[in-house]
Amino acid sequence: MGTDSTGADQRQPVMADVAKLAGVSHQTVSRVLNGAPHVRPDTRDRVLAAIRELDYRPNSAARALVTRRSQTLGVVSFDSTLYGPASMLDGIERAARSAGYFVSVTSLRSLDGRSVQEAVDRLRDQGVEGVVVIAPQTSAVSAVSRLSSSVPLVAVGSGDQTRVPMVSVGNRYGAGEATGYLLDLGHRTVHHLAGPANWLESQDREEGWRLTLQAAGAPVPEVERGDWSARSGYQAGLRIARLPDVTAVFCANDHMALGLLRAFHEAGRHVPQEISVIGFDDIPEAAYFTPPLTTVRQDFGELGRRALELLVGELEGAVSPPAQVQVSPELVLRRSVGPSARR
Amino acid sequence: MGTDSTGADQRQPVMADVAKLAGVSHQTVSRVLNGAPHVRPDTRDRVLAAIRELDYRPNSAARALVTRRSQTLGVVSFDSTLYGPASMLDGIERAARSAGYFVSVTSLRSLDGRSVQEAVDRLRDQGVEGVVVIAPQTSAVSAVSRLSSSVPLVAVGSGDQTRVPMVSVGNRYGAGEATGYLLDLGHRTVHHLAGPANWLESQDREEGWRLTLQAAGAPVPEVERGDWSARSGYQAGLRIARLPDVTAVFCANDHMALGLLRAFHEAGRHVPQEISVIGFDDIPEAAYFTPPLTTVRQDFGELGRRALELLVGELEGAVSPPAQVQVSPELVLRRSVGPSARR
DNA sequence: ATGCAGTTTGTTAGCGCTAACAATCTCCGT
DNA sequence: ACGGAGATTGTTAGCGCTAACAAACTGCAT
Numbered sequence: 001m002g003t004d005s006t007g008a009d010q011r012q013p014v015m016a017d018v019a020k021l022a023g024v025s026h027q028t029v030s031r032v033l034n035g036a037p038h039v040r041p042d043t044r045d046r047v048l049a050a051i052r053e054l055d056y057r058p059n060s061a062a063r064a065l066v067t068r069r070s071q072t073l074g075v076v077s078f079d080s081t082l083y084g085p086a087s088m089l090d091g092i093e094r095a096a097r098s099a100g101y102f103v104s105v106t107s108l109r110s111l112d113g114r115s116v117q118e119a120v121d122r123l124r125d126q127g128v129e130g131v132v133v134i135a136p137q138t139s140a141v142s143a144v145s146r147l148s149s150s151v152p153l154v155a156v157g158s159g160d161q162t163r164v165p166m167v168s169v170g171n172r173y174g175a176g177e178a179t180g181y182l183l184d185l186g187h188r189t190v191h192h193l194a195g196p197a198n199w200l201e202s203q204d205r206e207e208g209w210r211l212t213l214q215a216a217g218a219p220v221p222e223v224e225r226g227d228w229s230a231r232s233g234y235q236a237g238l239r240i241a242r243l244p245d246v247t248a249v250f251c252a253n254d255h256m257a258l259g260l261l262r263a264f265h266e267a268g269r270h271v272p273q274e275i276s277v278i279g280f281d282d283i284p285e286a287a288y289f290t291p292p293l294t295t296v297r298q299d300f301g302e303l304g305r306r307a308l309e310l311l312v313g314e315l316e317g318a319v320s321p322p323a324q325v326q327v328s329p330e331l332v333l334r335r336s337v338g339p340s341a342r343r
Numbered sequence: 344m345g346t347d348s349t350g351a352d353q354r355q356p357v358m359a360d361v362a363k364l365a366g367v368s369h370q371t372v373s374r375v376l377n378g379a380p381h382v383r384p385d386t387r388d389r390v391l392a393a394i395r396e397l398d399y400r401p402n403s404a405a406r407a408l409v410t411r412r413s414q415t416l417g418v419v420s421f422d423s424t425l426y427g428p429a430s431m432l433d434g435i436e437r438a439a440r441s442a443g444y445f446v447s448v449t450s451l452r453s454l455d456g457r458s459v460q461e462a463v464d465r466l467r468d469q470g471v472e473g474v475v476v477i478a479p480q481t482s483a484v485s486a487v488s489r490l491s492s493s494v495p496l497v498a499v500g501s502g503d504q505t506r507v508p509m510v511s512v513g514n515r516y517g518a519g520e521a522t523g524y525l526l527d528l529g530h531r532t533v534h535h536l537a538g539p540a541n542w543l544e545s546q547d548r549e550e551g552w553r554l555t556l557q558a559a560g561a562p563v564p565e566v567e568r569g570d571w572s573a574r575s576g577y578q579a580g581l582r583i584a585r586l587p588d589v590t591a592v593f594c595a596n597d598h599m600a601l602g603l604l605r606a607f608h609e610a611g612r613h614v615p616q617e618i619s620v621i622g623f624d625d626i627p628e629a630a631y632f633t634p635p636l637t638t639v640r641q642d643f644g645e646l647g648r649r650a651l652e653l654l655v656g657e658l659e660g661a662v663s664p665p666a667q668v669q670v671s672p673e674l675v676l677r678r679s680v681g682p683s684a685r686r
Numbered sequence: 687a688t689g690c691a692g693t694t695t696g697t698t699a700g701c702g703c704t705a706a707c708a709a710t711c712t713c714c715g716t
Numbered sequence: 717a718c719g720g721a722g723a724t725t726g727t728t729a730g731c732g733c734t735a736a737c738a739a740a741c742t743g744c745a746t
Contacts (some may be wrong), residue, residue, distance in 0.1 A: 366694090368695065368696045368697075369696095370695075370697080371694090371695065371696080372693090374694095380693090381692090381693055381695085382692055382694075382695090383693085383694065386694080386695085405701090407701095408701050408702065409700080409701050410701090411701080564703090603696065629696075640698085
């Protein structure tokens, strides 16, 4: 580019350029930019005009350097391809934006302690003011609890007492609702297709299911286990379809329920006539499964939003007590459930 | 926190602290950090030891200020809740990380020109070195082309000649493959459930479908249109199920195909015996639909990765020609397709 | 021994911004 | 008309880092 014929060089304008053009000091420009009081209206106008004319953009690095605030939050996500994490990320980003923060993401393949620590460190090195960890696995949660971090941190996912503020869904409650609903329909008991053993969501949902059965005096069948994918649900479904006395299955998520439905269909087991199926999540597609899936709805976006609120509170508010926020799930009735065939 | 008994204050250590501890100048510390040549090994070791001891972290704002490089890239995404955008974002983030960049996201609700411009501006204000726009809509693409931006920019999505480098999937090709496959099976023609009219993906897939029909001399039925959601696919499916002569439908994405399958099931139209259905995307669940969905696979992650490569090339390489990269989709055969019933 | 090339380290000057304080300027009551 | 409280602006000093140059030190050929 070089220097053009007017002699003005092409470099980005800085505050001093604006100041000169407006005939004020750079500090006054700064004051206008930051909405400081005691700037005379016509001065402000001149400054704003100069800013517009030069298309001036404040340098965020310089500002961050002196204010020690980057206006940026970090998110550590796990496989943000999945509907849940993706929705949370979305919720977090939107909430962050409206609170005036940027969001820097980093996505993990595995949630072992080292990876989480690394991710948080990386974000911290970048200068984020706080971090949200989407931490659905026990390993991640314990990693987060142990985290040697000077950055405010909030976890979202399931989970119990940790030192870290946490937002989670009432997984136990939701699982209990689903299980109880099936029992009320006359099913002698309810089978369970659980998620991976090291995920908190799995554990909580399984526990909610188990406690409800026990409270009702129903037998507790052996748990089947998948990895959240439709494929694993399908495989588990083939196994379950061979068991003669199954009349109801509660799946730990909708994707596995989809695979399960597929397997039952292939095995000639009719849903809901012979077997009732309930999922968890209420992904947008669940209503269009064959048959439409009864499921436990959780609002991932809300989860993300709440997590962000917590973090911003910690950042800007005084000292917040390590909070534990719960978002309640809700049973959504569709056609994959019916009364027990064997009364 | 205040000051502890040793008199050392609690503030984050800075380069000067490391320098003092290691008995060198701060510049030498900087050299070690940046891998500059001409540092004696034992000096380097002492510096590294001091860094470890103090748990020193370079201040990224200070570095960015002086180097004019933020090591951060921006991504403008549209509804990152959807599988496609989420996967691309994932691919972009991973590629960025391995190229040494951070990723700052911002997610849009609508892709009109103003929103895109605003998002890019926001990212630019934050100091990103380049931007990837996940821009599947015509409005976004034209917005991007018009963008008054001093930031290197790459678009990912579909789309034709723009001034902006772009990575896209061979939508026309994939749609042609799907349509041709159905024709080869003896279907007199193929109906099409398209996506929103203002999405480039929709347009390209529709065009691929149309051209293939025309090339084969098949009649071109009226297009049905949805909004990508299973719900809209379901509604379109109810309409299509009423048409007597439909034997094959090509859907512009898998979610709509799911809704379509549901509608056909309810209408008593058997897939694939009476009607064949092909989708687009190959989401992980497609293999577990009832029946399993034949679809056109596209590798979203790869798309994201390529986009990032392009951007980094532009950033670090000399001057890159405005490239147009295409990723080829692939037809995946499953049971939702059969020979025409009406020969 | 002496000088010169190359290596290794240190010193200085900003990057563009805000915080803190200093200097003016207003306007009012007296 | 005069003092002072407030409003409005300007000046100075960094934030923590890297770039550019300067200084000191090494080794080896002479």
